[in-house]
Amino acid sequence: MWIQTNFNLRPQPRGFHLVTDEIVASLPDLAKFEVGLLHLFLQHTSASLTINENADPAVRADFERWVRQAVPDDAPYFRHVTEGRDDMPAHVKSSLFGCSLTIPVRQGELALGTWQGIWLCEHRERGGARSVVATLQGEPRR
């Protein structure tokens, strides 16, 4: 069984954001699968999806602090600067964390670990709504 849908994640400020609930709410068909996989694909080159800690907001703030020094806004070697000082670093970060995720599905739910959540990594100051292609596949619930 295959179900493929599009939805938007709502606009977020620059930083790392826990969006597990928003994603699950966009996928009512998840409940139809006994075993399978969910593939999430962000159709953008300046944001990412990743899986990380779902509890302490300080973890997400620390990610933003780390990534700002690892990929600095004002690196003197960047040439692609016409779209803003946050644009080229956003492209690098998009590939560092990746624009897609594959998550196991079991008994109609995501088989995440206790401390895992899905994060939208917004690398632009004003990224706007972010478009996701979600592909569910697997065996229907009995």
Add this chain to the structure above:
Amino acid sequence: MWIQTNFNLRPQPRGFHLVTDEIVASLPDLAKFEVGLLHLFLQHTSASLTINENADPAVRADFERWVRQAVPDDAPYFRHVTEGRDDMPAHVKSSLFGCSLTIPVRQGELALGTWQGIWLCEHRERGGARSVVATLQGEPRR
């Protein structure tokens, strides 16, 4: 055909570890697939799975040296420090390398390149056993 199982990877010290054989030994059902995909999903936020060189242990030691300077234990900007100085860097590294892999399956085996192996990247000093959800899907062997 879908087969989804859970297994644990045995505890490893902080560093990068070749675990191809341990994973294949945990997946006897791999032999049943003519063509397909194996999805491995680590249910943790302070360890990673990656694919890299399967021969020289110095490559894995060099990874640890590189990542310790790229994501330092004592970065002054980290606020999430109550769980130990290796905790917040472990979260960052978990997302840098990612917690899941998808590997092609052919004639009952993983279609890895000659020099490729599966690595467990243990980012904590004492991470303990690591839980994996393995999802096999594809066409049964003839």
Add this chain to the structure above:
Amino acid sequence: MWIQTNFNLRPQPRGFHLVTDEIVASLPDLAKFEVGLLHLFLQHTSASLTINENADPAVRADFERWVRQAVPDDAPYFRHVTEGRDDMPAHVKSSLFGCSLTIPVRQGELALGTWQGIWLCEHRERGGARSVVATLQGEPRR
């Protein structure tokens, strides 16, 4: 429906290269799928596949400049140096960006965003042709 094939990406100099057209031309079977997923797997440990901006070549050149300072060729802590000063950094970069991609398929085409393209990240000075295992799965076009 499952279709798994092998093909080579032609040799590229060290750097980041837009290869969407080369990959799609290697996959005529893509047109047979109504909905599904394409999995691309590079059988190497010193190159990567990623998705990023498909328009301005300066973005790809900026990636190379960024990654050369993030993973320097002459890092004094690298011990695995017998295969050349570009070898060990290439291994690290291979895992940073990853050796595989999963991309949604819709109506016989890749469901990429407007600005997205597939990049081959060649981390060696002379990497040669790069072998890819492509796995297509999904529902056949009606």
